[in-house]
Amino acid sequence: MVELKKRLSVILESPQDTNTKLLKICQVLDKEIDYYNWTGFYFKNGDKDELVLGPYVGAVTDHVIIPFGKGICGQVAVSGETFVVPDVNAQDNYLSCSIDTKAEIVVPIFKNGENIGQIDIDSHKIDPFTKEDEELLNWLCEEVAKIL
Numbered sequence: 698m699v700e701l702k703k704r705l706s707v708i709l710e711s712p713q714d715t716n717t718k719l720l721k722i723c724q725v726l727d728k729e730i731d732y733y734n735w736t737g738f739y740f741k742n743g744d745k746d747e748l749v750l751g752p753y754v755g756a757v758t759d760h761v762i763i764p765f766g767k768g769i770c771g772q773v774a775v776s777g778e779t780f781v782v783p784d785v786n787a788q789d790n791y792l793s794c795s796i797d798t799k800a801e802i803v804v805p806i807f808k809n810g811e812n813i814g815q816i817d818i819d820s821h822k823i824d825p826f827t828k829e830d831e832e833l834l835n836w837l838c839e840e841v842a843k844i845l
């Protein structure tokens with residue numbers, strides 16, 4: 698994890714535009730953690746109560762725009778709290794991106810106290826996410842907020 702954080706920090710501090718950095722972060726996470734099978738960012742869409750898809754790695758998704766309250770992502774946009782879903786089939790308010798997805802974690806990104814976006818990770822494995830993942834992703838979201 699320490700090594701991975703260092704690599705992510707190098708990307709965050711590099712002289713590239715924000716979307717390139719966010720895409721590279723997705724690529725590193727996707728490559729280094731085998732149970733991260735779709736990794737992407739969503740952001741609040743201007744003044745609208747909806748999320749818009751940002752940089753991501755994984756299968757193409759229909760969910761480019763997600764209204765607040767819809768799906769796991771939309772619920773995190775409202776609650777501002779990390780949502781770990783060990784088994785997506787047990788969720789009623791869930792938007793399926795791929796039939797291969799078994800689990801999901803969504804961690805909010807706060808900037809100046811405002812919930813402005815999130816990182817969303819899908820896994821093809823049931824119940825793969827640990828406290829270590831939460832710790833890594835919380836750290837990452839705090840670091841990402843600094844470059845937004």
Ligand code: SME
Pocket residue numbers: 735758760763767768769770771790791792793794801817819
């Ligand atoms: N599963 C998410 C939708 C986004 S896709 O996973 C990329 C949700 O329920 O909000």
